Amino acid sequence: MLLDVQNVTKTYPVADSTRPVLDGACLTLGAGETLALTGESGSGKSTLLHLVSALDGFDSGEILLDGMAMSPLSDVQKAALRRGPVALVFQQLNLIPSLTVLQNLAFHARLGGREDPRQIAGLVDRLGLAGLENRYPEQLSGGQQQRVAIGRAIALRPRLLLADEPTGNLDETTSDAVLDLMLDLVRGAGTALFLVTHSPRIAARMDRHLVLKNGRIT
Amino acid sequence: MQLATLVLGLALATGLWSAVQAINTQARENYAEAAERLGINRFATLSSPSGPIAVDTYVRIRRAGWQVSPVLEGRIGLAGRSFTLLGVDVLTYPMEIAPQADEADVSPADVLTAPGRLFAHPDTIRNTEQAALPVPLVTSDRVPRGIVMTDIGTAERLLDRPGQISRMLVLASQPRDLPPLSDIVPTLKLTAPRAGDDLSRLTDSFHLNLTAFGLLSFAVGLFIVHGTAGLAFEQRRGMVRTLRALGVPLGLVMRLLMVELGILALVAGGLGLVLGYVVAAALLPDVAATLRGLYGAPVSGSLRLQPEWFASGIGMSLAGALAAGTHALWQVRRLPILTAPGQHSSGLASETAFRRQAQAGVAMMLFGLSCPWLLGGLVSGFVLLAGLMLGAALMLPLALSRVLSLIENRAQGALAEWFWADLRSQLPGLSLALMALLLALATNIGVGTMVSSFRLTFGGWLDQRLASELYITARSNEEGRRIESWLSDGQADAVLPIRHAETWIVNQPARIYGIVDHATYRDNWPLIASLPSVWDRVADGTGILINEQLARRGDLWPGDSVTPAAGWTMTIAGVYSDYGNPDGQAIVSLPLLLSRFDGVPARQFGVRISPDRAPMLKDALLRNFDLPASAIANQAEIKDRSIAVFEKTFVVTGALNVLTLGVASFAILTSLLTLWTMRLPQLAPLWALGLTRRKLARLELLRSVVLAGVTGLLALPLGLALAWVLLAVINVESFGWRLPMHLFPLDWLRLWLLALCAGAIAAALPARRLNRMPPSALLKVFADER
Ligand SMILES: Nc1ncnc2c1ncn2[C@@H]1O[C@H](COP(=O)(O)OP(=O)(O)OP(=O)(O)O)[C@@H](O)[C@H]1O
């Protein structure tokens, strides 16, 4: 099993409510598998992705990645995880404004020490970003930015690719094209894909489809 | 916390500014008071270009009906110190010198008949020193500090100059239909009431120095106020957006913000005034000591609270805050209601803005540079200075951006690439603070170079000028002659008479010395320009030496001719440097001086002797001739004393330097805090992509240090330019001498390290905050971005 989420609870220390966002969530994902997670807004989907990508700690339970438990990891080890086996495509992209498209694409992979210029050149073509390499993010359209963000994560060649509503801001045609591309790239590399979405149509295209409700996954 | 920064920033800026203001006004007022008492400015004076005025000349003028009052001025040693003694005719002198009747009872008869009375300010000579005085002393606070006054008859006796008058004051009210003075006494020179004499000109230049610092601190202060006001608005961005979205009219929001800022400015300004007062009070004794020591200008060492600088301090705080606030408000007005604050900073847009700024900077520099050619004078020197500084500050962002992109192109690795690119994209927000730092550093280098050059030159000059081992001042000519013959009788290697007469050269009071031909002069005298075989020319009576002040003011150089006294013209053989003396000075051979002037006192001379025998000789002299200890000065002692005076001059400058640097570092801190809310969304993604918070915090620290370091490097040429202007333009204009420029790379290194520290300290707080930030807070940043 690549990913094993066991009985995880997570509570944000917000003023009044101490109702857990995640309350005994369980989930497994095999290598190369694709998975869609849906749920109401505010149900904790993004929170789960953040926990899986070692961005935040949880209260109880355990998350295993390739059999390795996450809760005892130090800050440094967690950071290493984020630029190695796990990559997250953010809901709000988080491109780096002071770097060009090409630099952004290569950035994550270079941080992780796994840069492959030929692969990146290939990605530029596949993502339809040819000719835009030297532009800055602010000079791109929303769809183009989205593709750069996806490309950046894939260039890292992670074992697990997490994506938080990667098509959230796109129209139907564009989002279909982006999804095709992702599935294509993921399958080619044998990467597992864990995708959060609101769209049943997109969820239907994954191997599995789970729903998050009241802090539990069904 | 952020409120505290805002208030502190405003307070610091106001404090620095008002401290300088306070010192300035205080010193100026003291001086004006003294000048008033001395009557320096209010009366026309009659003086003789060829030396003292004889009594019968005075009688002739009085007979013609003119109301004049004679003054005899000289130096006198009293109670072990040396003072200016002003002998006046107490019956006609236009100002009171005796204390008010109820303070001490002095009858006119006591003053006019022997032994007479001396009058001095209680600060000048204390009553307890009475015993050591040749004449009874009356303390009177109507006498300016540092001066001793007496009746002219007593002065003649004390100064051993019977029948002599230094000058006459032409009183304000005169009978009508008098024959013109030029007909009665054609040889005397009438000087109109002067707006400022040498003394005031010198002190003015010192004040100018301080004012320049004040302006600089004002500029730095404005930068800070701007930064902090920006901070205040930055924090309210969200609130403004919400209020506007809720339909509150923009005008109302802005007015409210303005009022809030105004109140803050008042509070902080008040605090700043207290701060300024404390700083000024701490520095004032030093300033007073400097002015007293260097120029003999009387300044009391205490501070009075004055409405002017109170008003100007609050005004600066308010004006600064409002100016900065308007700018910030203008940005708020352009703030779209819906978009979030700045993710869009690739640094593309700023490049054009930088270029425009740099162009303005170049224009400003050119204007400054052209000023001295067009106008000349001290003011244009300062315009040049201002143009250079502001121009350079405006060019800074472009220069930084170029330097950074150079490094960026060389950068290896993703992180380095990001670091340099990000640094460049951060410039717009930090440029104001960096400009402040640039100005502070450049001033530091410039003034530091000037001070150190001065010190070095002055030290060397003292060695040259004070070549004799002992300097003796006898109490009378007769005693002088006895000592001289005793010394010449095998006691010393050489005896060099120091004899001088007062005169006017190129319309300025000057002192002319007569010297004997001796290797002491030939080997040591600090000539800065001369004809060939200059000492032979002086020795055979064909050449005269003048000091640098005289040379520059009169544009007289070797080969030119000069008139040292009426009807006497000589060729200038050389020009020598003469620091610390505002007046003109000239040197001729002793026989020539004696043939031109009568009654030249023969009381002073220098003694050459091997240094180890000097103390013994001093003892022998004191014993044999029963001299007071003050009559013999050891060369080493004089040097120490003179150097101490000059060291003090720059204590204030140094203190202000450190203050400005501290304030500039604070400006960086406020800018970093201002940018914080915008900065976090830029850093959080890097954390998400696999960098630890610790690493990011270190990079933040490094960023600030790098910016400070590069700014420090760029400040070096600017600082040197500043030093050159100070030494070669301002100094010549205000003091009359030019100093060679020395370079002090070690000082630069020290300063550069200080700048790095300033950068690190400024970034420490934000970096620490980042390091401690919990992950959920960082994740929240992403949520807020949506
Ligand atoms: N950093 C945070 N601090 C405090 N509370 C948070 C934080 N992040 C999320 N929450 C809260 O946790 C709950 C789950 O949020 P989360 O973003 O995971 O929901 P989501 O399912 O992704 O919603 P959406 O579909 O709108 O993206 C929400 O109630 C949110 O307010």
Ligand SMILES: [Mg+2]
């Ligand atoms: Mg979400």
